[in-house]
């Protein structure tokens with residue numbers, strides 16, 4: 387049951403306030419998306435949340451956790467819903483599939499495609515679809531088709547889709563999603579590549595997909611046939627002082643050698659490249675994930691940082707170069723007393739620590755000089771088995787169903 391502790395703002399006022407905040411954040415970029423976010427009653431789709439939480443632009447309402455406490459279902463935060471609606475740009479009359487339900491985003495999609503369009507939303511979890519069905523009926527959205535199914539297989543009987551919006555973190559793109567898109571159809575998907583998740587706009591071009599942009603995002607992980615979690619290997623595991631490496635896409639490391647490396651003194655190297663405290667560095671992370679042959683994300687608890695085992699605490703991890711029994715990770719140091727600007731650098735550990743730190747710093751400088759203000763990475767997703775000769779120059783990440791090509795403007799083969 388929604389409650390409003392401040393007791394002041396009505397849902398209408400909260401909706402108007404939310405639209406303003408999302409415009410300020412640039413999550414809302416068009417009047418069409420502003421209008422639907424100003425229309426759909428969020429509180430109906432998050433009855434367990436306080437009214438102000440339902441209208442908090444940055445807060446997801448978690449509706450289900452697994453046995454380990456990991457969130458596996460939620461009503462997404464308004465800012466990511468808005469960003470993905472902007473990416474998707476649903477048009478009146480379109481046939482849309484949403485993978486991962488909650489009800490609220492399906493309602494936004496239904497508003498955008500209008501009475502001549504169709505929205506199918508599917509979820510693997512019957513509790514989620516029962517809830518979505520009930521809440522959509524409460525809010526008066528009767529024409530949305532809600533289905534319980536593993537999104538890995540799409541919804542073949544309702545294809546082809548002009549737009550597929552995936553609202554769960556995907557480790558790969560199953561062939562069904564491409565096959566069920568109309569020619570030039572759009573797939574909006576939070577795809578994890580080498581441990582980094584971005585919401586990509588991908589357009590179908592025959593048997594493959596071509597990116598038209600991406601945004602930083604975080605999502606609960608995919609379940610079912612397509613489930614593929616990241617691996618965490620621990621380099622230091624004293625209670626509350628954990629340091630680990632997150633590995634993705636089948637990457638392997640020599641754990642014992644790297645544990646010994648972490649215990650050895652570090653070598654540091656600084657780049658001369660500085661960033662503002664609030665400045666996003668997600669494109670630098672994607673650059674490092676593209677160019678480093680051995681790539682992982684170093685994660686650490688606050689306790690590990692406070693003990694001086696690593697430079698910073700980071701649950702999601704920082705970009706790390708791994709080469710045999712050596713690793714070097716990205717870090718920062720304040721360049722002034724006000725701690726508003728930071729210099730990027732690297733800490734290396736292991737037998738080739740200095741060389742690894744230097745390699746990482748070299749790539750930070752390349753990013754700064756050639757890509758920092760550029761359009762970012764170009765992604766193409768081709769079916770597994772596609773020969774290298776058909777892929778753009780750059781990094782190829784091989785997944786179960788696909789070969790993901792990541793290239794940057796001007797990058798040489």
Ligand SMILES: C[S@@+](CC[C@H](N)C(=O)[O-])C[C@H]1O[C@@H](n2cnc3c(N)ncnc32)[C@H](O)[C@@H]1O
Nearest residue numbers: 459462486488490491509510537553554609610
């Ligand atoms: C973040 S929630 C979706 C949010 C929702 N679209 C909204 O309106 O805000 C992600 C959902 O994906 C579902 N999910 C996970 N794996 C799935 C799969 N293989 N197929 C379909 N749904 C899946 C989860 O059960 C969860 O309910």
